Amino acid sequence: MRRIACTLGVDIGTSSSKGVLVDAGGSVIAAATVAHEVSRPRDGWVEMDGEVWWREFVVLARDLLAQIGDREDEVVITAIGVSGMGPCVLLTDADDVPVRPAILYGVDTRATAQIARMTEELGTEAIVEIGGSALTTQAGGPKVQWIADEEPDAYARARRLFMPASWLARRLTGAYVLDHQSASQMSPLYDVENERWHGPWLERFAPGIEAPQLLWAGEVAGTVTAEAAAETGLATGTPVVAGTIDAWSEAVSVGAHGEGDLMLMYGTTMFLVATGPQTLRTPSMWTTAGAFPGTRNLAGGLATSGALTGWLKDLTGADYQTLLLEAAASPAGAHGLLALPYFAGERTPILDPDARGVIAGLTLRHGRGDLYRAVLEATAFAVRHNVETMRAAGADIRRIVAVGGGTQGALWLQIVSDVTGLVQEVPRTTVGASYGAAHLAAAAIAEGGAAPVIADWNPMVTTVTPRPEAARRYDELFPHYLALYEATVPVTHALTALQRTEGTPA
Structure with a gap:
């Protein structure tokens, strides 16, 4: 035995x-x-x-x-x-x-x-x-x-x-x-x-x-x-x-705790963690200690991401596979739809708990596939907003590692790369935080410097590269995404106050 x-x-x-x-x-x-x-x-x-x-x-x-x-x-x-x-x-x-x-x-x-x-x-x-x-x-x-x-x-x-x-x-x-x-x-x-x-x-x-x-x-x-x-x-x-x-445990699971690394976690919410040796401060992001001594993080997070896809699935009664196929058939820009993913307020970089979701440009020709694609694109625009804010604060982002359950969907990954212009690396194992926790435990009891190397445990197996034509389309739309929030704030904040008065569930 x-x-x-x-x-x-x-x-x-x-x-x-x-x-x-x-x-x-x-x-x-x-x-x-x-x-x-x-x-x-x-x-x-x-x-x-x-x-x-x-x-x-x-x-x-x-x-x-x-x-x-x-x-x-x-x-x-x-x-x-x-x-x-x-x-x-x-x-x-x-x-x-x-x-x-x-x-x-x-x-x-x-x-x-x-x-x-x-x-x-x-x-x-x-x-x-x-x-x-x-x-x-x-x-x-x-x-x-x-x-x-x-x-x-x-x-x-x-x-x-x-x-x-x-x-x-x-x-x-x-x-x-x-x-x-x-x-x-x-x-x-x-x-x-x-x-x-x-x-x-x-x-x-x-x-x-x-x-x-x-x-x-x-x-x-x-x-x-x-x-x-x-x-x-x-x-x-x-x-x-x-x-x-x-x-942070997810970042451990894929070795994204090195200087210049950005971990992008696809889940119910979405999280971004950039690692470096210096304490970077910016009002609209989170400055934290790292998981390991001597490291610092500049982090951000969306209030919703996968939660939006689940909401749309429940609303339409369609399964994920059907929605993904229909969304893939919709072109970049979802036939002129633009969404704000702030269905539960938003964390970084706008720090607005009273923000609310918006879907702009709807016509009678739009179908559920267009809506599903617009929601995926909205989360990607939010990621880009966070990345650009991090870089403006001095973050040296050289490597993007995608983790979490959402990495199983090729369309979502591709849309994020197209919107951000960033290459994403995807590891072999995307179990996530529990896997990172297991690695921390293995390293903690290793003797004589024989701690396991996460790159050996979990090598990168997929690379997602931006597509030039789609990227150009999203470059045109991103300023409109930013402007849509500013233009709708007075209305959405008023509606949020009304929701609170009426006890509408979050």
């Missing part, structure tokens, strides 16, 4: 949780997924019960163990990696019982009043100097303040702060930790340049909350306890790394 050493990687995502077992050569030997939905109790609110994160980890771990249970070879899990959506704010009491559902990342836009108040009190310049970024709906600090303001009874019980990865690490090992990258998105509570909590603002805006110990994503947080082993079936004493936010 052969002994196969592998690592377990689990990621808690927006629409599902995924787990993989990966052997020492980078091959996925087992995989499992658990679908879930977030809660949207009010316009602009996006929440999730933190206990679900642990329950789904248990389900995934037992599923994966069952898959390898019948193998002739002995499969041994040598380490565990974790990651999850973020920045999320899950506050618990002293017994680690959540005081309320977790408030999710920038798609939750409830804390606008807290953002305004904190910005007025501290000043944008000081916030950017310490925290790296101006306060937006992505920042974790205002979300903590919202709970203190709006749910004081819940906040009075709060003692600890978690995100999905750190919550799993806590339940598995008992360690109370948070990785530097995740902490840097708790702006303004973290000092990006000095890589530490900023004590005065932590005490001011998160009073009574014990600061978690800071680790880097690939550092070992602890080992599996006997209690966690009994629940999950995993072996007591198995090392668990601190982990990080899913987009």
